[in-house]
Amino acid sequence: MRFVNARIFRWLLGLAPAAAVLGTVAAAHATIVERVVAVIGERPVLWTDLLHRAAPQRVQIRTQTNDANVISVQEQEMYKELLDRMIDERLEEQQADKSHINVAPEEIDRAIANVAAQAQAQQGRPVTAREVLEEVHRRGMTEQDFRDEIRRQVLEGKLMELRVRPRVRVTEQDARVSYQHFVQEFRDQQAVDVRIIVLRIPPGATLQQQQAKIDLADQIVKEARTGKDFCGLVRQYTDDTGTKATCGSHGPQAFAQLLPPIQQVVKTVKPGDVSDPLPMRAGADAVVVIAQPMGAANVPAYEQVKNEMMQKALFDGLERARKQWLQELRQNVYIDVRL
Numbered sequence: 387m388r389f390v391n392a393r394i395f396r397w398l399l400g401l402a403p404a405a406a407v408l409g410t411v412a413a414a415h416a417t418i419v420e421r422v423v424a425v426i427g428e429r430p431v432l433w434t435d436l437l438h439r440a441a442p443q444r445v446q447i448r449t450q451t452n453d454a455n456v457i458s459v460q461e462q463e464m465y466k467e468l469l470d471r472m473i474d475e476r477l478e479e480q481q482a483d484k485s486h487i488n489v490a491p492e493e494i495d496r497a498i499a500n501v502a503a504q505a506q507a508q509q510g511r512p513v514t515a516r517e518v519l520e521e522v523h524r525r526g527m528t529e530q531d532f533r534d535e536i537r538r539q540v541l542e543g544k545l546m547e548l549r550v551r552p553r554v555r556v557t558e559q560d561a562r563v564s565y566q567h568f569v570q571e572f573r574d575q576q577a578v579d580v581r582i583i584v585l586r587i588p589p590g591a592t593l594q595q596q597q598a599k600i601d602l603a604d605q606i607v608k609e610a611r612t613g614k615d616f617c618g619l620v621r622q623y624t625d626d627t628g629t630k631a632t633c634g635s636h637g638p639q640a641f642a643q644l645l646p647p648i649q650q651v652v653k654t655v656k657p658g659d660v661s662d663p664l665p666m667r668a669g670a671d672a673v674v675v676i677a678q679p680m681g682a683a684n685v686p687a688y689e690q691v692k693n694e695m696m697q698k699a700l701f702d703g704l705e706r707a708r709k710q711w712l713q714e715l716r717q718n719v720y721i722d723v724r725l
Contacts, residue, residue, distance in 0.1 A: 420432060423724050436468065495515070578641050579637065582629065586673050606623055651664070
């Protein structure tokens, strides 16, 4: 059941503090006109059902912005996604009934305890099930609504074990593909520090002036590679006043946020070494940049994270198989979306 517990935990973390906007959501309920937003088989989904389920997400959207147009667009998209999920849940409930699968209150209690345990591991402090429920209430949900949500996810977990898990076989190749994705994500998200010297070539510079900057860049690289202090070279030569006092550094930045030429330097130049001069653009100016990567965390070798990659490959495979299974169920049931 670790798969479904992880989904519950991510779902809980996705909720936003809501006390400031709960009154707005409640006021909107006073003007509701009941209507059918979908029909699944012979069972309707009512607008009030959808609004009730959407309350935490509506709170989150209103917490993030006061722009009425943005709120309207985001809520409409959220309603569509939520209704689509509710249709899947109805289909899963039908399959659970056919297979005589149910969820006992004790199982819901254990799932809440697991959420608390995961929160405790993440926060590094004791977290009780009662605190989880209090946090849920603070974020705009009743305890019963939360227990209903967990029941749905536990039920889905059981169905996946019965109907979806047999479809998935994870191989070593699957794990290595997951590892490649992990490596890319790791590199994109990790913070790296790069020191730079910027030599600006202003618009309208003559060929002679441009060549003088390039020659100067070559000279600076030679000085740096023969042991001259890079920070001293920054103070002496850089045209980037914002980094003159910080040894050419803008501070640690996510790898994905670096300009492509600087990314290439980080990939190919050893920490502490100096790159060749890099012709680039900075706004209206042409520039020549000399970069010195300062290193970042090393990517773990595959063998070090093999078990985690096998689990990730299994998780990804289950999710793909689940979507395929649900699509097959939809083909055999009358569904009319009226949102």
